[in-house]
Amino acid sequence: MYSVNYHRASSLADAASLAKKGEARYLSGGMTLIPAMKVRLAAPSDVIDLSHIAELKGVSVSGNSVRIGAGTTHAEVAGNAALKAICPAICSLAAHIGDPHVRHMGTLGGSIANNDPAADYPAAMLALNATIVTDRREIPAEDFFTGLFETALDEGEIVTAVTFQAPSKSGYSKFPNPASRYAMAGVFVAQDQDGVRVAVTGAGENGVFRSPEIEAALASNFDASALQGVTVPSDGLMSDLHASAAYRANLVVVMAKRAVGAANG
Amino acid sequence: MSDVSLTVNGRRVTGTVEDRTLLVHYLREHLGLTGTHVGCDTSQCGACVVHVDGKAVKSCTMLAAQASGSTVVTIEGLANGAELHPMQAAFKENHGLQCGFCTPGMIMAAVDMVNRHPEGLDEATVRAELEGNICRCTGYHNIVKAILAASQVMLKGTAQVAA
Ligand SMILES: Cc1cc2nc3c(=O)[nH]c(=O)nc-3n(C[C@H](O)[C@H](O)[C@H](O)COP(=O)(O)OP(=O)(O)OC[C@H]3O[C@@H](n4cnc5c(N)ncnc54)[C@H](O)[C@@H]3O)c2cc1C
Ligand code: FES
Ligand code: FES
Numbered sequence: 001m002y003s004v005n006y007h008r009a010s011s012l013a014d015a016a017s018l019a020k021k022g023e024a025r026y027l028s029g030g031m032t033l034i035p036a037m038k039v040r041l042a043a044p045s046d047v048i049d050l051s052h053i054a055e056l057k058g059v060s061v062s063g064n065s066v067r068i069g070a071g072t073t074h075a076e077v078a079g080n081a082a083l084k085a086i087c088p089a090i091c092s093l094a095a096h097i098g099d100p101h102v103r104h105m106g107t108l109g110g111s112i113a114n115n116d117p118a119a120d121y122p123a124a125m126l127a128l129n130a131t132i133v134t135d136r137r138e139i140p141a142e143d144f145f146t147g148l149f150e151t152a153l154d155e156g157e158i159v160t161a162v163t164f165q166a167p168s169k170s171g172y173s174k175f176p177n178p179a180s181r182y183a184m185a186g187v188f189v190a191q192d193q194d195g196v197r198v199a200v201t202g203a204g205e206n207g208v209f210r211s212p213e214i215e216a217a218l219a220s221n222f223d224a225s226a227l228q229g230v231t232v233p234s235d236g237l238m239s240d241l242h243a244s245a246a247y248r249a250n251l252v253v254v255m256a257k258r259a260v261g262a263a264n265g
Numbered sequence: 266m267s268d269v270s271l272t273v274n275g276r277r278v279t280g281t282v283e284d285r286t287l288l289v290h291y292l293r294e295h296l297g298l299t300g301t302h303v304g305c306d307t308s309q310c311g312a313c314v315v316h317v318d319g320k321a322v323k324s325c326t327m328l329a330a331q332a333s334g335s336t337v338v339t340i341e342g343l344a345n346g347a348e349l350h351p352m353q354a355a356f357k358e359n360h361g362l363q364c365g366f367c368t369p370g371m372i373m374a375a376v377d378m379v380n381r382h383p384e385g386l387d388e389a390t391v392r393a394e395l396e397g398n399i400c401r402c403t404g405y406h407n408i409v410k411a412i413l414a415a416s417q418v419m420l421k422g423t424a425q426v427a428a
Contacts, residue, residue, distance in 0.1 A: 001285045002285070003283070003284070006284040027331070030326060030331065031326060034287075034308070037285075038287075038308075039306060047284075049330075049331060051331070075320075098396070099311070099398075100321060100377065100396070100397055101314055101321050101397045102323070102397060104322050105322055105326070105327070
């Protein structure tokens, strides 16, 4: 790791002002940033630790409205009983990120700000039609994830929370890469009175995306059997040493069937 | 440079470190606690697992400065004098190690696992929860056996559960 200056922010305003230093980066759980710094893929001059800012922490549930602070760890999301009661899919998603040690540190805010094309949370945010709240504005998930490791965040902007309405049914299923546990394809399905939303991670060349084919098939019949014979195009899907685009296209439909199965309990 | 101050295995320690110092290097090189190992560069192997404020974390993926103010328990902090912690005793009893390189991280992860499952553990849960700990020797069977055995002892409350 190159030399770096560490700062512990005490408030959002403090963090935002510290971030004006050199090539500063925010540090939340560090489960992406520190490995990247160790192998010198990232070399910030300063890191601003957000993990001691109280207002970034915690889950609140009121009726069907959910707010999850950006600094909430994967383990905290996985274990939140109130959230599990109305949206078990997001708890199960969090419970399958990486391993227990990663889940003790890694946070929702860090995951979505990073927008890894194989990360799990972006699929949930898109399918749940979530709003990403920052220290400056509110951004619909639809507009937030803009490409590989790219988001709508401006320089120095801090994700503070995400909010969404729990759908009547939701489910997530991923096919984890056997070594890294990141999704080779992961599908989040959500159904409520406005219809069905399906988001796919791990497969798209430009990161997370919605699948119109699967949404159309599930709109009239929210059951795994409705996906029999449905195909998604392999154009725009990733081909790498783990899987070809055609293999991923097939995997997306298989994961969608399992996600619907999970949603229907 | 940052001033850090932590409680490590019940002892208050303070020091001044380069900001880029990883917690694992602080423990090993500054405090001489070489029981915590480094087995990879990619945050995947779990040889470096310690408890920070009661939670298992990878000490190779945290700066010492991030941990300042926290309470840390390492493998050296588990035994009660000459008496092994039940998890250590179970690894010994069940032949849960061969070269021993992964063992400190395995044991710290295993104690955390038992603490998080007061309802008890089954084999499938233990295997799933060992996701973040790699062993190149044992094939895991005896590690799983050791954790199941120790969890029985720990949950009976016959031994004190580490932080
Ligand atoms: C072994 C291993 C396995 C993993 N497996 C998975 C997996 O299966 N699925 C998965 O989805 N992820 C996985 N991850 C990644 C993990 O989920 C990370 O926790 C997550 O991607 C980043 O969150 P963090 O809090 O650790 O962020 P950090 O690493 O601290 O930060 C990541 C990036 O986000 C920025 N950032 C952080 N917080 C904010 C904020 N509030 N506002 C603006 N910018 C911010 C930082 O500047 C940095 O650029 C894995 C990681 C490891 C080490
Ligand atoms: S040394 Fe920390 S995970 Fe490998
Ligand atoms: S005992 Fe050798 S790596 Fe596990």
